[in-house]
Amino acid sequence: MSFLVLPPELNSALMFSGAGSGPLLDAAAAWEGLASDLGTAASSFSSVTSGLAGQAWQGPASQAMAAAAAPYSGWLNAAAVQAAGAAGQARAVVSAFEAAQAATVQPVMVALNRNSLVQMVLSNWFGLNAPAIAQLEADYEAMWAQDVSAMSGYYSGASAAAARLLPAQSLQDLLAALPNLGIGNIGSANLGNGNNGSVNAGNGNTGNQNLGSGNKGSFNIGSGNSGNANFGSGNIGNDNIGFGNTGDPSTSSNPGANFGIGNTGNGNFGVGNSGNLNVGGGNTGNGNLGFGLSGSNLIGFGNAYYNSATGQFTFAGLNSGVGNFGIGNSGTNNIGFFNSGHHNVGIFNSGTNPYSANAFTNIGFGNSGFFNFGFGNSGTGNTGVGNAGIVDTGFGNSGCRTPASETAAHSTRASGIPVTQTRASEIRETQTPASGIRAT
Template sequence: MSFLVWPPEINSALMYAGAGSGPMQAAAAAWEGLGAELHAAASSFSAVTSGLASGSWQGPASAAMAAAAAPYAGWLSAAGTHAQGAAAQARAAASAFEAAFAATVHPGAVAANRGQLVSLVVSNLFGQNAPAIAAVEAHYEELWAQDVAAMSGYHADASAAAGQLSSWMTAAQGVPAQLGLGNLNFGVGNTGGSNAGSGNTGNGNVGNGNTGNGNVGSGNTGNGNVGNGNFGNSNIGIGNGSSYLGVTSSNNVGGGNVGNNNVGFGNAGIAGTAGNGNVGIGNLGSQNIGAGNVGIGNIGAGNSGPDGSAGFGNVGFGNSGNNNWGLGNTGIGNIGFGNTGNGNIGFGLTGDHQIGFGGFNSGSGNIGLFNSGNNNIGFFNSGNGTFGIGNSGNLATGWFNSGQLATGFGNSGGGDTGIGNAGYDAMAGLGFSDGENTGFGNGGFNNVGFGNAGNFNFGDFNAGYSNSGSFNSGGYNTGYGNAGSFNTGIGNAGDTNTGLFNSGGLNTGIGSSVTQPVLNSGFGNTGTGNSGFFNSGDDTSGLGNSGSTRGSSGFYNSGSGGANAGIFNSGSGGGNTGIGNSGDGGNHAGFFNSGAGPEDSGFFNSGDGIHSGIGNTGGPSSGAFNPGFNESGFFGL
């Protein structure tokens, strides 16, 4: 219960930063609707079985059917009651939040108090403001106590609501044993029991292509997920967790998160680890609130440590360092705008423990206001060579990017093009915290699309790797909701299938749980381990892929590099994701990127460097149409 020691700045910001009670009220309505549907299903199921048993179907078989169906109808009715109970507790939790929200101090009041303190301290040249400073601090302590009291009440009420919830998954998984019918499934190609859908491996799944137990949705790997393409347990959303990195992720709400207990999109950990407890988009680390933060416990957007490393406890926008409050500060413990150094309070100060106004910029070669880095154009930038507002990463273009060479808004991964992308790979060894994504809310790297927690995916909400499609938790798939690998189709939990809902392997068709004694599935494939149509090589999925290296997915990809995902990618570099990427560099993510340099994101970039954005032709650059070396912005200006 960290709120007991957190200052009102954090407690108030947390209460006011989220979506409010609306999502919980919506969840309550959904649970209420589910309860009604389950009760209706129980009544309908009982009526059907009763009609069969009392009609033309008579004898011992009819009696056995009626006896076997009765426990299942009972479970449906009990599940409906549990769902309605969950709705009531969700409403209680929403009411607890609303009460706590009303009792919490508005962040503006806290900021006004701290601003008044700064004003009094700055003007306290002869000690004349000592009584007023004491009064302001006393008021601050009252605000602190008010927030702690509100949060304590919220914790108690929410805990009471959660404590009254009961589990119904145990009853669901026990139904087959109660029925005495072995593994009862509704659908085709299921392995296990009590599945409603097709191609599931496990028990109690509702949907298609799930591997695990109690999932609602498609393409999930794990237990108790609600959504699609999750890799882990108890996630609500799409594409959380990464099978490529081996990061099993749990209790996330949103999409493309790698780690645990995140709320939002594209949050991940540093160096391919789990990021935990983030709220927002594109945060890299843990317990960050906002967008594009790198480190631990940052609140705001675009905050990081020096050169895109981990920063701690920054509050504001575009700060580089630790425990800074404000915008565009570089160093430790600064309060204000554009300060460089440690412990400064004010604006544009350079040095340590200064109070006052030092100038419009504290760095060198800047154009704009309150930049603490060097050679920036814009406002509140603490990085170097940036173009925009509040960027703490170097050579970034846009707003609040903490990643290096990023173009867009709130990107914490290096080389990203888009909004709220995180991610990490070997570029960190070159001084960059790498993402190389093109899109929105990607937590992995080298993705093109939305909410991908895995890597090298072309599509949306993939937790796996090198997929062309959406909601895939496996690897090298072309299609949707595949939990296995090397599949072409929808909802396959096995490997190298062409079709729908297969839990076995090397099948061409629908709903097979058998592994066939063939080299390939599909039609017209040459090589080994292929699915789909007219592919050559090994371990590919899709249509018309060729090359000497394994692992392409999508359509008409070629080149000796292999491992392409998307459409018409080529070149000897391999590892391209998107459409029409080529060149010897490889690992391009986006559209029609080419050149000998590796790891471009965005559109139509060429040249030898690492690029993000559009149409850059020179060395490492972000932005658009830059012809030179280490440039940000537009047209080399």
């Protein structure tokens, strides 16, 4: 409710029963201390950078450092000024409060007026106390007006102080104004080369705030991730931790969240699982706990498991399926341990070849794609570790390698100067064989 309609009993009581001006004075002192610290930091920062650039460190790198440091120094100085302004406005509010409190009627005076009125009314024989009662009511109305006037002045002073406060420049605004440090970057505050976005540290990132190289998305830590907030390399999807994990968008609006290596699906914990919410290695299906299981909601190893959905135990030997050689295999024609796919050679593989029923699918450890050779690959045709793309060779790739024959004949340098590439078949050379016959 507005103080304009509150009686003096409430306005006076509220004005004198609070914490007073002490907290505002403490806030003003804190703002003044912050302003002093920021001013000192700005002076020290400018002194160090100018000293390096002007004496011990010379050249293009020094100039780039000075250009990158200048916005930080400016931000510190501006923040110091704004902190000092906040301290001044806090003290202005203190002054407004103390003036309003001094102008407010003391609560004891309001209580005395009301008690006197009650006594006069109770002893008002034959209307003899009517003049005194009228005077008490007039005094009460004056108290009401006095409190409202004091509160109005306090409101005006506090509002004016708040209006004079300027919004501080955020760190995000500062980063947006910072230059890039590197070559071929598009965006702001990138450290490295060929980044497209802002606040990336590394090379060839597309997105924002990536730490690493070759990431496509934002908030990734690692290399070759495609998605957001991945930690590791070669992951596809979001919130994966590990290498070569591939989320399944058909079963989740936020595919990913795998923890481990070479998992395909969502929410898996382990190695080479294909499906969702599996814990272990080489499982195919959903909600499995163990190794080499093929199905859903199973707990165990290979063909010895407990089905938590039906409550049944199954002990059908070391392997299930057909043509398996090893232990814990649950697919077909696998060689090794705890494979749940088909035609895999190794451990914890869960891939299946969709094109040929007789060709080997994966060779290695924890692969969940097909035609992979290595460790923890969840893509297709990869050789190496933690790849989630197609036909990649190496570590943590999530893209698709383009054959040289399909590369465009014209490309553009980072500087924007076109470069013409000519295939070897188009180069005409004049050579002289050892026989001395000139050949074209």
